[in-house]
Amino acid sequence: MKLKPDCIRDVLLYLESELEVDLTKHNFTKINLEQLKDHFSCIYNEEDIWYTVYNLKEIRFIDGRINDGGSHKMMFCEIENITWNGHQFLNTIRPTSVWEATKSGASKLGIMSVSALSMISSEITKAIITKQEVIDGILNKLNELQQ
Structure with missing residues (x-):
């Protein structure tokens, strides 16, 4: 599987525009994989989104919870934040x-x-x-x- 550079940039730009701090709950709003897939459905397929999110998490450009249950199938995904390094990039x-x-x-x-x-x-x-x-x-x- 190939990592698509435009998908990386597009996902980060989308997260930057959509993620917010929820002061009433004292945490971040969350973006899940379904939201990303829906937003980019005309541009990228599910594998592209999954692989991009997985790699952005691996390099610590995003924070959140990703669980693949050891099966390398993304069972759960909630992105909470773009990290300092993610913002720098x-x-x-x-x-x-x-x-x-x-x-x-x-x-x-x-x-x-x-x-x-x-x-x-x-x-x-x-x-x-x-x-x-x-x-x-x-x-x-x-x-x-x-x-």
Whole structure:
């Protein structure tokens, strides 16, 4: 089974927009696997969602309870939070230009793991911050996309 980078980004963006703090209960709202499957039903299949959530939990980019009962079948899933590291990753891949460059770099290397995507996006972000011509190129690309 292949990990789909766009699914990773889409799931994190969805979680960021939907998860909230419930001050009356002093905890987080929860998103379950069914909600994710319903939201992305036109884009990703159930396996893509399951595998993405499983990997995001494994790398500790999300918090919650996932139980596979030892059978590698997701019996229960409640996502409560995006972790600090998950937010850091999401913030580096949020701009479309950085995300596309990250996927391109990962594809050229033949590495599509979440940790590789995170490292690549971080390096691209560092390059953007330190090189004015990279910043100008990205701004030009964004202006083209908006027109």
